[in-house]
Amino acid sequence: MTDNNQNELDPFEEMEMDIDLDEQPRAPTPGLIEEDDFAYLHEDEEPPKPTDPTVDAYLVYKDKYDDLVKELLVAVREDNKKREMAIRKELPGIKDIMNLLKKSRDTEDRPRLYKKDIPQLSIKGHASEPFSDRPFESAKHFIREFELVLSSAKVNIEEEWEYWIQCAIHYQQLAWFTENLRNKNFTWLEAQKKIINAYDQMEPRLFAGMNLLKTKMSHNETVQDFRIRFQKMVTDAG
Structure with a gap:
């Protein structure tokens, strides 16, 4: 074997590697385990609800x-x-x-209920009509709306009707409320009868009858439309 062959490295010969460990980059030492390190495990979970x-x-x-x-x-x-x-x-x-x-x-x-949410006790043909831009056809129509508003706010109508009904009455008619409903210990059914008797009597019919006599056909109204409107007014007038 020649000298050149002797100088060749044997691929199977174990090689000593002179490595200075102090000069090699080190992996970072893990610190304290934090809760955020495992946040990915709870990504699909709903957050806990606060206690009441x-x-x-x-x-x-x-x-x-x-x-x-x-x-x-x-x-x-x-x-x-x-x-x-x-x-x-x-x-x-x-x-x-x-x-x-x-x-x-x-x-x-319970949802919050405000005075502005309460319908106004304003009935067509009654002295209360001017107190609202949208008067009701009758006291029964008002009562139905009043009950819907209170029930939607989860109000116990039987217990709280007296408080909220005064919010529906114009101040000029509060004297009627004080005399007929306030502190009378009425049930809501008894109070309804009082309201209907006071607001749905002859006065609305009389008002409707007077309007019937003054009814005229408007310039942009067809004969058919006027006939339908007139028939409705006759029915309302009784």
């Missing part, structure tokens, strides 16, 4: 109430009169707090 203090308080009192009821049964079974009386005295107070919390929650969930 009112609901939380209600549940606390409900648990307390349930526990006392169980204790009451034990006291009755063991004929522990003293403990039984103490529990019976405590239960109504907790129940009252639960009812207040529930009512508060129901009020928060």
Whole structure:
């Protein structure tokens, strides 16, 4: 074998590599694990809903109430009169707090209702007609609209009709409201009858009859249109 062959490297010969480890780039040392590092695992999850203090308080009192009821049964079974009386005295107070919390929650969930949302008690042919740009055909039409507005706002009509009905009445007719409806302890059905009797009597018919006598055909109205309108006015006049 020649010297040239001896100088060739044997590909199978183990080579020593002189590497200075201090000069090689190092992988970054991992730091503390943060919650954001795993955020991708929860991308499809809905965010947690915030807790409701009112609901939380209600549940606390409900648990307390349930526990006392169980204790009451034990006291009755063991004929522990003293403990039984103490529990019976405590239960109504907790129940009252639960009812207040529930009512508060129901009020928060209810859509807000404002005076401007309430339809005006203005009836065609009645003295109340000028008080609105859109008077109703009758008191019954008004009542239906009034009920729809209150029910859409989740208002208990039977309990709150008196408060909201005065918002529907023009101040010039509040004397009628005070005399006939206010603080009378009427049910809503009884109040409806009072309103209908006051606003849907002969006055609207008389007004409609007078308008019938003054009816004229307008210049841009066809004979057929005028006939239909006239027939409707006759029907309204009774």
